Amino acid sequence: MTTVHGSCLCKTVQYEVDLPFERFMYCHCSRCRKATGTAHAANGFVKASAFRWTAGADAVKRYDLPEAVRFALQTCSNCGCRVPHHTRDHTWMVIPAGSLDEDPQMKPQAIVHWASRAPWFTDCSEMTKFDTAPG
Numbered sequence: 001m002t003t004v005h006g007s008c009l010c011k012t013v014q015y016e017v018d019l020p021f022e023r024f025m026y027c028h029c030s031r032c033r034k035a036t037g038t039a040h041a042a043n044g045f046v047k048a049s050a051f052r053w054t055a056g057a058d059a060v061k062r063y064d065l066p067e068a069v070r071f072a073l074q075t076c077s078n079c080g081c082r083v084p085h086h087t088r089d090h091t092w093m094v095i096p097a098g099s100l101d102e103d104p105q106m107k108p109q110a111i112v113h114w115a116s117r118a119p120w121f122t123d124c125s126e127m128t129k130f131d132t133a134p135g
């Protein structure tokens with residue numbers, strides 16, 4: 001078993017999670033687009049027992065979307081970054097992969113809510129790539 005660490009942008013909230021992810025997926029639903037501000041979420045799922053806050057648990061702010069059956073998110077109350085959240089039944093922890101500080105040593109396996117993808121979504125393989133920001 002491998003344990004990796006993650007944190008928010010300001011490092012107030014820190015956590016560790018035992019891998020592997022049981023599921024690792026991109027989600028293109030409109031709620032994930034709003035929640036992430038980008039084309040899709042990249043979420044890993046682990047059982048709640050595989051997750052521990054190591055700093056800043058009291059700075060974690062939760063939002064449960066009222067009209068949703070499941071949709072929720074948690075953010076750092078200082079920097080506003082998404083951080084992991086538990087599902088409403090407390091069975092799973094959903095880990096925003098961008099909050100990891102270490103390589104989870106696995107790749108996403110599936111794309112969900114593909115039919116809901118943004119009209120502007122473009123596959124990365126079709127785009128010009130710069131190793132750093134162009135001048």
Ligand SMILES: [Zn+2]
Nearest residue numbers: 008010076079
């Ligand atoms: Zn923060």
Ligand SMILES: [Zn+2]
Nearest residue numbers: 027028029032
């Ligand atoms: Zn989604």
